[in-house]
Amino acid sequence: MSENYSIEINDLKVAYGEVVVLENMNLSIENGEFLVLLGASGCGKSTLLNCIAGLLDIRDGEIHIKGRNVTWEEPKDRGIGMVFQSYALYPQMSVKRNLSFGLRNAGVKRDEVERRVAQASEILQIEPLLNRRPAELSGGQRQRVAIGRALVRDVDVFLFDEPLSNLDAKLRADLRVEIKRLHQRLENTMIYVTHDQIEAMTLADRIAIMRGGLIQQLDTPYHIYNKPVNKYVAGFIGSPAMNFIEGTLTMGDVPVFTSGSLSVPMGEYALSQTLGTATMEGVTLGIRPEHVLFGDAAKGAPFSKEVIVEVVEPMGADTLVWAMIDDLSFRFRVEGQLQLRRGDAVTIGFDPARGSMFDADETRI
Amino acid sequence: MTKAIVTPRGAKPNRIGPSRIILYSILVVAAVYYLLPLYVMVATSLKDLDQVREGNIFAWPLRAGFDAWIKAWDTACTGLYCEGLKVGFWKSVQITVPSVLVSIAIASINGYALSYWRFRGSEVFFTILIIGSFIPYQVMLYPLVIITRELGIFGTLPGVIFIHSIFGMPILTLLFRNYFAALPVELFKAARVDGAGFWGIFFQIMLPMSIPILVVAIILQVTGIWNDFLFGVIFAGTQNWPMTVQLNNIVNSTQGVKEHNVNMAATILTGLVPLTIYFISGRYFVRGIAAGAVKG
Numbered sequence: 023m024s025e026n027y028s029i030e031i032n033d034l035k036v037a038y039g040e041v042v043v044l045e046n047m048n049l050s051i052e053n054g055e056f057l058v059l060l061g062a063s064g065c066g067k068s069t070l071l072n073c074i075a076g077l078l079d080i081r082d083g084e085i086h087i088k089g090r091n092v093t094w095e096e097p098k099d100r101g102i103g104m105v106f107q108s109y110a111l112y113p114q115m116s117v118k119r120n121l122s123f124g125l126r127n128a129g130v131k132r133d134e135v136e137r138r139v140a141q142a143s144e145i146l147q148i149e150p151l152l153n154r155r156p157a158e159l160s161g162g163q164r165q166r167v168a169i170g171r172a173l174v175r176d177v178d179v180f181l182f183d184e185p186l187s188n189l190d191a192k193l194r195a196d197l198r199v200e201i202k203r204l205h206q207r208l209e210n211t212m213i214y215v216t217h218d219q220i221e222a223m224t225l226a227d228r229i230a231i232m233r234g235g236l237i238q239q240l241d242t243p244y245h246i247y248n249k250p251v252n253k254y255v256a257g258f259i260g261s262p263a264m265n266f267i268e269g270t271l272t273m274g275d276v277p278v279f280t281s282g283s284l285s286v287p288m289g290e291y292a293l294s295q296t297l298g299t300a301t302m303e304g305v306t307l308g309i310r311p312e313h314v315l316f317g318d319a320a321k322g323a324p325f326s327k328e329v330i331v332e333v334v335e336p337m338g339a340d341t342l343v344w345a346m347i348d349d350l351s352f353r354f355r356v357e358g359q360l361q362l363r364r365g366d367a368v369t370i371g372f373d374p375a376r377g378s379m380f381d382a383d384e385t386r387i
Numbered sequence: 388m389t390k391a392i393v394t395p396r397g398a399k400p401n402r403i404g405p406s407r408i409i410l411y412s413i414l415v416v417a418a419v420y421y422l423l424p425l426y427v428m429v430a431t432s433l434k435d436l437d438q439v440r441e442g443n444i445f446a447w448p449l450r451a452g453f454d455a456w457i458k459a460w461d462t463a464c465t466g467l468y469c470e471g472l473k474v475g476f477w478k479s480v481q482i483t484v485p486s487v488l489v490s491i492a493i494a495s496i497n498g499y500a501l502s503y504w505r506f507r508g509s510e511v512f513f514t515i516l517i518i519g520s521f522i523p524y525q526v527m528l529y530p531l532v533i534i535t536r537e538l539g540i541f542g543t544l545p546g547v548i549f550i551h552s553i554f555g556m557p558i559l560t561l562l563f564r565n566y567f568a569a570l571p572v573e574l575f576k577a578a579r580v581d582g583a584g585f586w587g588i589f590f591q592i593m594l595p596m597s598i599p600i601l602v603v604a605i606i607l608q609v610t611g612i613w614n615d616f617l618f619g620v621i622f623a624g625t626q627n628w629p630m631t632v633q634l635n636n637i638v639n640s641t642q643g644v645k646e647h648n649v650n651m652a653a654t655i656l657t658g659l660v661p662l663t664i665y666f667i668s669g670r671y672f673v674r675g676i677a678a679g680a681v682k683g
Contacts, residue, residue, distance in 0.1 A: 098582030110573035124581035
């Protein structure tokens, strides 16, 4: 096993009775990496995290943490700290005793416990709260204490199980930045489960997008956003979601994508695989709303078209516009100060090089 | 001046309609129905024997006094001995306290293990335990007599405590299991990551959170065991008969005059312990029963 990897998972299999949740799961996480497991509920991301923590019994495979095979080890012996969605603070203990519970169980000396609790509470700025009970804390403070409980254990790997999902939007944004700062300061490995793509994009070094117990794509946020490997990933990442147009790709000197009255030259598009000369049916062209050009910019684009505005959703900084292309609802994002109305005729366009194309099997081409 | 038209504004006025009146009438009747026998008991126990003989059970006690109560406690005859209920009271305490403690201790650990430390066959084990709570006690009496005899504890205090502890198990385990199942499982996970073991999690995390259900279990067991007659009369042995058995002997004695005032006083005295418990903890009782019943 390589020393460069903080965590290695080989051929992991998890099943509840006959229902297989994870199978043939292989994953290597580098030292100091911030990995986000992202997916809709039921995709197996929390299951995977619980397996790494040792809180779930596995059927097959092995788990290595810091080059040590911990497959059969108890959670406390794996060198991990974990933060839960519901905070899971011990309600009848003070914050201080919550923080020190793990250390006291491990038989750490008293002055060392004091030192580590003081250090963690200084990092998380929860010193004034040490003598309070969890019930006397706000949601954000509780989650900070929960993070502190992982922090005092002085471990190599932090596991986060949707830690911000119970917080309101503003606190979530604040704590998100704090977690990022914490990672930059501690530089240890963090695995973070979430269904929130903003959290995933902002925090991760790499994102693993999961679906049905399988990792669809494991890559940097940049690549996942710009070069999604399949239609599911393309649709999952990005808000508002990517526009999908179904049509036919005709090969030639310049490949052309056609759908109804649309005809888009795809000469600039970087194909990710060599295709034959045959015409491909059932191809999907995906364009992100924010990559759609508008007005004068659109006129110079490789592809442009006049459309009628159907619905306008102003959001302040920008405005989301819905328009019909043939019988397809198409959304695009424009600058927030533009005053558009329903029924306006506008010119939109896009650069096919920024789009994504998927074949009939929904794989990127 | 014309009458001002009232338009709806502000707090909605409270009107007492016919449905309210019917509702309260039914409640009053129900209250009287349950309170009347209690009044008869207390009134009769305060009367002297002369007034009891007049036969008007609803009459107010004319020469009220606690003579009947003192007699019931101190000198009433239970069969051969005339030492009153006080002997039975202390025997009941000696039976109830250990039985309550032992049964709750075992059942809380059972419930904790069954909801968090699932093992192969734990569901089957739980099902068997629950079926146990539906079987009538009487069916098992004779085998239990033989079992306790073989164990050498038949007719002793440990014998009757053993029986009470066993029969408290199914319902209490169900109660605790459901209570623990309603607690967030992440607490248990967090404690495991923090390195607490089976007993560490139980004593440091779970037990301190179980006060409401502990109160319910104590109420259930104290009242149940205190009011028990059958196990007491069979398993405790004649020298250890609890208060309920002695009460029966006082009330059903066939010799001498029927002292209704003493019988009533003895009955109230015996029922006083569970009554007190209900009065003190009725609020917890309802709350805890609800808490324990959330999940099946």
